[in-house]
Amino acid sequence: MPFIYRNLTLSPNFAEDDLPALLAARIGLNAEELLDFHIVRKAVDARRKPRIKLIFTISFMLTDATDLCSRVAGVPDLEWQPEAKPPLYMPVVSHQRIVIVGSGPAGLFAALRLAEYGLVATIVERGQPVEQRALDVQQFWRNGMLNPESNVQFGEGGAGTFSDGKLTCRSKDPLIPWILERLAFFGAPPEVCYLAKPHIGTDRLRQVICTLRRHLLDRGFDIRFGSRLTDIRTQNDRVSGVVISDSDELPCDHLILATGHSARDTYELLSQSAVPLERKPFAMGLRVEHPQELIDRIQYGGPRHPNLPPADYAVTWNSASSGRSVYSFCMCPGGVVIGGSSEEGGVVTNGMSGQQRNSKYANSALVVNVTVDDFGGTDPLAGVRFQRHWEHQAFLAGGGTYHAPAQNILSFMGLPGKGRAVSSYRPGIAETCLDAALPSFIVATLREGISDFGRRLKGFVSAEATLIGIESRTSAPLRVLRDEHFESVGMRGLYPAGEGAGYAGGIMSSAMDGVRIADTIAARLRAA
Numbered sequence: 292m293p294f295i296y297r298n299l300t301l302s303p304n305f306a307e308d309d310l311p312a313l314l315a316a317r318i319g320l321n322a323e324e325l326l327d328f329h330i331v332r333k334a335v336d337a338r339r340k341p342r343i344k345l346i347f348t349i350s351f352m353l354t355d356a357t358d359l360c361s362r363v364a365g366v367p368d369l370e371w372q373p374e375a376k377p378p379l380y381m382p383v384v385s386h387q388r389i390v391i392v393g394s395g396p397a398g399l400f401a402a403l404r405l406a407e408y409g410l411v412a413t414i415v416e417r418g419q420p421v422e423q424r425a426l427d428v429q430q431f432w433r434n435g436m437l438n439p440e441s442n443v444q445f446g447e448g449g450a451g452t453f454s455d456g457k458l459t460c461r462s463k464d465p466l467i468p469w470i471l472e473r474l475a476f477f478g479a480p481p482e483v484c485y486l487a488k489p490h491i492g493t494d495r496l497r498q499v500i501c502t503l504r505r506h507l508l509d510r511g512f513d514i515r516f517g518s519r520l521t522d523i524r525t526q527n528d529r530v531s532g533v534v535i536s537d538s539d540e541l542p543c544d545h546l547i548l549a550t551g552h553s554a555r556d557t558y559e560l561l562s563q564s565a566v567p568l569e570r571k572p573f574a575m576g577l578r579v580e581h582p583q584e585l586i587d588r589i590q591y592g593g594p595r596h597p598n599l600p601p602a603d604y605a606v607t608w609n610s611a612s613s614g615r616s617v618y619s620f621c622m623c624p625g626g627v628v629i630g631g632s633s634e635e636g637g638v639v640t641n642g643m644s645g646q647q648r649n650s651k652y653a654n655s656a657l658v659v660n661v662t663v664d665d666f667g668g669t670d671p672l673a674g675v676r677f678q679r680h681w682e683h684q685a686f687l688a689g690g691g692t693y694h695a696p697a698q699n700i701l702s703f704m705g706l707p708g709k710g711r712a713v714s715s716y717r718p719g720i721a722e723t724c725l726d727a728a729l730p731s732f733i734v735a736t737l738r739e740g741i742s743d744f745g746r747r748l749k750g751f752v753s754a755e756a757t758l759i760g761i762e763s764r765t766s767a768p769l770r771v772l773r774d775e776h777f778e779s780v781g782m783r784g785l786y787p788a789g790e791g792a793g794y795a796g797g798i799m800s801s802a803m804d805g806v807r808i809a810d811t812i813a814a815r816l817r818a819a
Contacts, residue, residue, distance in 0.1 A: 293327070293350055293351070293352055293371075293372045293374055294350070294351055294352070294353070294369060294370065294371055294372060295331065295348060295349070295350055295369070295370050295371075295372045296314055296317075296318070296348070296349045296351070296368055296369050297348045297368045297369075297370075298346060298348075298368045299313065299314055299317065299346070299347040299348070299349055299368075300336075300344045300345065300346050300347075301313065301344070301345045301346075301347065302344065302345075303343055303344075303345060303596040303597075303598040303599050304596070304598075306598075307330075310328075310330075310347060310349065311325055311328050314328075314349055314351070317366075318366045318369060319366075320353075323354075324353060324354045324355075325351045325352070325353070325354075326351065326352040326353065326354060327350070327351060327352045328349065328350075328351045329349070329350055329351075329485075330347055330348070330349060330350075330482075330485045331347075331348040331349060331350045331485050332347065332348035332485050332486075332487060333345065333346070333347050333348075333482070333485055333486050333487060334346045334486075334487035334488075335487075335599065335600065337590055337591055337592075337602070340590070340591055340592030340593075341591060341592030341593045343591055343592075343596065343599060345598075345599075348485075350372065378469075380407040380408050380409075381408075381817070382408060382409040383408040383409060383410055383813050383816050383817050384409070385410065385816040385817075385819065387544040387545060387816060387819070388413075388541075388542050388543050388544050388545070389405065389410065389411070389412035389413070389543070389544070389545045389546075389547070389812065390412060390413050390414075390415060390533055390541060390543040390545070390546050390547070391412050391413070391414045391415070391547045391549060392415045392416075392520045392533070392546065392547065392548050392549060392550055392557075393415075393416065393449070393548070393549035393550040393551060393554075393788075393789075393791070394414055394416040394446075394447045394448065394449065394514070394549075395448065395449020395450065395451065395549060395551050395789065395790075395791075395801060396449055396451060396789065396798045396799075396801040396802040396805065397449075397547075397549035397788040397789025397790070397791075397795065397801040397802065397804050397805035397808075398414060398416075398449075398547065398549035398788070398789070398805060399448075399449075399500075399503060399507075399802075399805070400470065400473075400801075400802035400803075400805040400806050400809075401547050401549065401788065401805035401806065401808055401809040402414060402507055402512060402805075402809075403473060403503070403506075403507070403806075403809075404805070404806045404809035404810060404813075405809045405812070405813065406506075406507060406510045406512070408809075408813045410812075410813065410816070411510065411511040411512050411513075412512060412513075412547075413512070413513040413514075413515065413541060414507070414512060414513070414514045414515065415515050415518045415519075415520060415533070415535055415541075416446070416447055416514070416515065416516050416517075416518065417440055417445055417517070417518060417519040417520070417554075418440060418441045418442070418445035418446025418447060418516065418517075419440075419441040419446050419447065419516050419517060420446075420447045420501075420504070420516050421446065421447045421448055421452060421497045421500050421501060422501070423441065424441050424442075424446035424447060424448075424452070425497065427441040427442065427446075428441075428442060428443055428453060431443075431630060431632070431693070431718065432629065432630060432717035432718050433717075433718070434718070435692050435693040435694075435718045437632055437633075437635060437693065439633060439634060439635060440517070440519070442631075442632065442633050443629065443630070443631040443632070443633070443639075443641060444551065444553035444631060444633035444639075444764070445551075445553070445554075445633060447500055447504070447516065448496065448497070448500040449551050449801075450551055450552070450553065450631070450641075450764070451496070451797075451798045451801075452493065452496055452497060452500065453493055453629060453631070453641065453643050454493060454621070454623075454641060454642065454643055455490055455492070455493075455621065455622075455623040455626055455642060455643060455644045456490045456491035456492050456493055456495070456496045456644075456646075456798070457488075457489075457490045457621070457797060457798065458471065458474070458483055458489040458490055458491065458798060458799055459488050459489065459490075459797075459799070460797070460799035460800055460803075462799075462800070462803070464803055466802075466803045466806055466807075467799065467803070468484070469806075470799060470802045470803065470806070471483050471484045471489065472484060474491065474499060477499045477502045477503045477506065478495065478498050478499045478502050479491050479495060479496075479499050480495065480646065488603070490644075490646075490648075491646060492644055492645040492646030492647070492648065493643050493644065493645060494645040494646055495645075495646040515535070517536075518535045518536055518539075519535065519536050519556075520533055520534075520535065520550070520557060520560070521534050521535065521536060521537045521560070522534035522537075522560065523546065523560070523564055523782070523785070524540065524543075525564075525782060528781075528782065528783060529782070529783040529784045530543055530544065530545070530546045530782060530783065530784030530785050531543065531544075531784075533546060543784070544784060545784055545786065545812050546784060546785050546786065547786045547788050547805070547808055547809075547812075548771070548785060548786065548787050548788060548791075548792065549788040549789045549791065549792075549801075549805060550791045551789070551790060551791040552764055552766060552767040552768075552790050552791045553633050553764060553791075554791060555634075555675050555679075557791075558671075558672060558675060558769060559672065561771060562670075562671060562672060564782070565781060566771065566779055566781050566782050566785065567771075567772040567779070567780050567781045568671035568672075568769050568770065568771055568772065569671055569769060569770050569772060570663040570666060570669075570671055570673060570674055570768070570769055570770075571663070571674065571766075571767060571768060571769050571770045571793050572660060572661060572662050572663055573660075573661055573674065573765050573766045573767065573768050574618075574620065574658035574659060574660050574661060574765045574766070575658055575659060575661050575678075575681065575729065575730075575733055575761065575762065575763050575765065576617070576620075576656060576657050576658035576659050576729070576733060576737060576761070576762050577640075577656070577657055577658075577725065577729070577737065577758045577759060577760045577761060577762055578628050578640045578641075578642060578654050578655070578656055578657075578716075578758070578759040578760070578762055579654065579655055579656075579657050579700065579741075579756055579757070579758050579759075580628055580652055580653070580654040580713075580714050580715065580716075580756065580757045580758075580759065581652070581653050581654070581751070581755055581756050582651060582652060582653070582755055583601050583602075583624060583625050583650065583651055583652055583653040584651070585653075585750055585753075585755055586601075586602050586603070586604065586624065586653040587601065587602045588750065589602070589604070589748050589749065589750050589751065590602035590603070590604060600624070600648070601624035601625040601648045601653065602624060602653075603622045603624045603653075604619065604622060604655070604748065605618075605619050605622065606618065606619045606740075606744045606747065606748070607619070608739070608740040608743040608744065610736060610739055610740075613732070613736065615659055615660055615732070615736040616659065616660050616736075616740075617657060617658070617659050617736055617737055617739070617740025617741070618657075618658060618740075619655045619656065619657060620655065620656040620657075620658050620762070620765055621641070621642050621655065621656050621765075622642070622653075622654075622655035622656075623642035623643065623644045623648075623653065623654050623655065624644065624648050624653050625644055625645075625647070625648030625649050625650045625651075625652070625653065626642050626643055626644030626645075626648065626650050626652065626653065626654055627642070627643055627644070627650050627652060627654070627715035627716070627717070628640055628641070628642060628643075628652075628654050628695075628714055628715055628716040628717075628759050629641050629642070629643045629716065629717055630693055630695065630716065630717055630718055631764065632682075632693060634679070634682070636682075636683050636686050637679060637682030637683050637685070637686050638682055638685040638686045638689055638693060638694075638695050638696070638760070638761065639682055639685075639761070639762075639763055639764055640656075640695055640716065640759055640760065640761060640762050641762070641764070642654045642655065642656065650715065652714075652715050654715075656762040656765065657737060657740065657741065657744075657758075657762075658762055658765055659732070659733045659736045659737060659740075661674075661677070661733075665677065665730070665732070666768075671769050672769070673768075674768025674769055675768055675769070677768065678763050678764070678768055681728070681729060681730065681761060681763060682761065682763055684727060684728055684729075685728040685729075685760050685761040685763075687727075688721070688723055688725070688727050688728040688760070689720070689721040689723070689728075690721045692718070692719075692721075693718050694718060694719045694720055694721040695714075695716050695719075695720050695721070695759045695760060695761075696720070696721055696723045696725055696727075696728045696759075696760045696761075697712040697714055697716070697720035697721065697722055697723070697725075697757055697758065697759045697760070698712055698722065698723065698724060698725045698757070698758050699711055699712050699722075699754065699756070699757055699758075700741065700752055700753070700756040700757065700758055701752070701753070701754055701756075702724075703725055703738070703741075703758050704738060704741060704742065704752060705738075706752070708753075708754050709754060710753070710754030710755070710756075712757045712758075712759075713757055714757045714759050716759050720757075720759060725758060725760050728760040728761050729760065729761060766790060766793075766796055767790060767791055767792070767793045769793060770792065770793030770794070771787035771792040771793060772787075773786070773787050773792070773794075776811055777804075777807060777808045777811050778811075786808045786811075786812070788801075788804050788805050788808050789801035789804050789805060792804075
C-alpha cells in the first residue's frame with residue numbers, strides 16, 4: 292500500500308541520501324521500515340532568500356502495512372495513495388492507412404500512442420534525421436550557410452530539439468505522467484518524472500529521439516526524411532492521399548498534420564485547399580542575456596549553492612494605457628542564444644541549453660502580445676506575412692549575414708552607463724539600435740516592461756545585459772480549425788495537431804495533443 296508524504300524540506304547543505312532518515316524521523320518510524328522509497332516531486336523554494344529550501348513529495352511503502360498504518364495515522368502531510376494500474380491498450384486491427392506529417396512532439400507521440408494499439412503509420416518529415424540535422428545546424432551557426440529544409444525549425448524532433456527541452460506544463464492532465472515516463476524510458480534523465488520544472492536539454496533530447504526512432508522502426512513504422520508535403524488528395528471532401536515532394540503519392544485515410552509553427556508553405560497549401568483557417572494572436576520581441584551568476588545572485592540572494600540548479604525567472608508586466616503585456620518566455624538558465632532561421636533573408640532567435648545547463652549565460656525571450664489587428668490584413672496568412680516582414684528587417688539590421696542585431700540593455704533603455712553588446716548568439720551579433728528591427732509599439736512596450744523588471748529584479752537592467760533580436764516564433768500566427776473530435780471542419784480525415792495547428796505551446800502540450808488524436812483515430816478504427 293503506497294503512501295505519499297508532502298512538504299518534506301531539505302537544506303541544500305544536505306544530500307538527497309538523507310531523505311529516508313529524515314522522513315522516518317518525521318513520521319516516527321525507522322528508516323528500514325520504508326520500502327520502495329522514491330521522489331515524486333522536487334521543487335526549489337526561494338521565497339525567503341538567501342534561506343533556500345528544497346521541497347520534496349515522497350512515495351513509499353511500509354514493511355508491514357497492517358501493523359504500521361495505525362502508527363502513522365493522522366500524521367500531517369501523509370496520505371494513503373491508491374496504487375495506480377497501468378492503462379491497457381486493446382489491440383486495434385485495421386487496414387486503413389495513417390500518415391503523420393511532421394516528427395516533432397505532436398507527431399512522434401501520436402506515433403508512439405498508435406504503436407501501443409498495434410497500429411502503424413508512415414511518418415513524413417521534410418527535414419533530416421537528427422544526426423544529419425545537427426551537422427546542418429552547426430554549419431549555419433559557424434558560417435551562416437542556411438539549409439531551408441534542415442535547420443532549427445525543420446527536422447526530426449521538431450523545433451524543440453534545439454531548445455532548452457522544457458517539459459513543464461500548467462495542465463494537470465493524466466497524460467503528463469505517461470509522456471514523462473515514455474521520455475525516461477527512451478533515455479531522458481529519470482528526474483524528469485518528478486522535478487517541478489523538468490527539462491531534458493538539447494544534447495540528451497537528441498539521444499532520446501534516436502532511440503524513439505528505432506523503437507518505431509522496429510514496430511513497422513515507415514519514416515521518410517527529406518520528404519515534404521506538397522499536396523493533399525481528397526475524395527468526397529475526405530482525405531484520400533498525400534503528395535510528397537511533388538512526385539510520390541501515398542494513399543491515406545487518416546492524416547495527422549503536425550508540421551510545427553514554421554511550415555509556412557504548408558499553411559499556404561491548406562489555404563489553397565480551402566481548409567478553414569483563422570488568424571491567431573502571438574507574441575514577438577527580443578532575447579535578453581545575462582551572466583548566469585548574476586541571475587543566481589538575484590534569485591537566490593547570493594552565490595548559488597552547488598546543490599541548487601541554475602536560477603531561472605519569470606516576469607510579466609501589463610500596460611494600463613495600451614493594454615499590451617510584456618512577459619518572459621522560454622527562459623534558459625545556463626544556456627545560449629541561437630539562430631533559428633528557416634527562410635532565406637530572415638533572422639530568428641531562440642534559446643537553447645544542454646542537460647547540465649552549464650553555460651555561463653542565462654537568456655530569456657522578452658515578448659509583447661501581438662493581436663490580429665496588428666497584422667495589417669484580414670486573411671488567415673496575414674500573421675505569417677507580419678512575422679516574415681520583421682524577420683527580414685532584423686536580417687537587414689544585422690548586416691544581411693544572419694548576424695543578429697543586438698544592443699546593450701542600458702543603451703536600449705537610454706540609461707547612462709557604459710556597456711557593450713556581448714552574447715553567446717551564433718552565428719554572431721551586429722551591435723546596432725534595435726528600434727529598426729521591431730514595430731514601434733513592441734519597442735515602446737518593451738522599454739516600459741523592462742523598466743518594471745529592473746525595479747523588481749535588482750541588477751536585471753545593467754551593463755551586463757544584452758538584448759538580441761528578434762524572437763518571432765513564439766507560437767503559430769494562425770489556427771487550423773477543427774471540431775471536438777480533432778478533425779478539420781472542412782476536410783474529413785485531416786487532424787491538425789500540435790503547436791503548428793494552433794492548439795499547443797511547447798513540448799508537453801504538443802505531445803498531449805498528438806496522443807489525444809491517436810486515441811481518437813484508434814477508437815474510430817475499432818468501431819469501424
